[in-house]
Amino acid sequence: MSGQPDIVVLDAAAAKAAIPQLAEVLADCVQGGASVNFMLPYHAGDAAKFFDKAVASVMRGDTILLAAKVDDRIVGTVQLGLDTPPNQPHRAEVKKMLVHRSARDKGVGTALLAAVEQQARSKGRTLLVLDTASDAAMRLYERGGWQKLGTIPDYALWPGGGFCDSTYYWKKL
Numbered sequence: 001m002s003g004q005p006d007i008v009v010l011d012a013a014a015a016k017a018a019i020p021q022l023a024e025v026l027a028d029c030v031q032g033g034a035s036v037n038f039m040l041p042y043h044a045g046d047a048a049k050f051f052d053k054a055v056a057s058v059m060r061g062d063t064i065l066l067a068a069k070v071d072d073r074i075v076g077t078v079q080l081g082l083d084t085p086p087n088q089p090h091r092a093e094v095k096k097m098l099v100h101r102s103a104r105d106k107g108v109g110t111a112l113l114a115a116v117e118q119q120a121r122s123k124g125r126t127l128l129v130l131d132t133a134s135d136a137a138m139r140l141y142e143r144g145g146w147q148k149l150g151t152i153p154d155y156a157l158w159p160g161g162g163f164c165d166s167t168y169y170w171k172k173l
Helices: 012-031 044-060 108-122 135-143
Strands: 006-010 063-070 073-081 091-099 127-132 147-157 163-172
Touching: 006 012, 006 108, 012 044, 012 063, 012 073, 012 091, 044 063, 063 108, 073 108, 091 108, 108 127, 108 135, 127 135, 135 163
Parallel strands: 091 127
Antiparallel strands: 006 063, 063 073, 073 091, 127 163, 147 163
């Protein structure tokens, strides 16, 4: 991997066209042990089905989908969930922050996090929430000024089985 990541917002058409690359990132993360809702065995075809649903959410305006590209290849992605109840128009959820294992520790996660926060600001959102089971992600969020709320033990399963905890974070913009 060479160069800095270029972060792009994918509209529905661009997201649909990018599904194979987005799916590759998701499948790589799950295969690498990331607890992001899926179990092994997991392949790009499974991930493509997930991103088909994400594209539908982008079309409805419920989600903003961002991609990190390096050398014109998608190496990371994150979603901003805007579909909140009527009494929470100021809040959004950061979802599926994913970085391909080959692109980690190269500034991709930092760039995605900054971009998703900017997208939230542009939509008038002033409070963000997210959860993670990853120690590396926790360090990233804390470096970015996110506040740890707490950890729920045995919240989900690792892709290969066995319980994992989930830690929740929030950030005021």
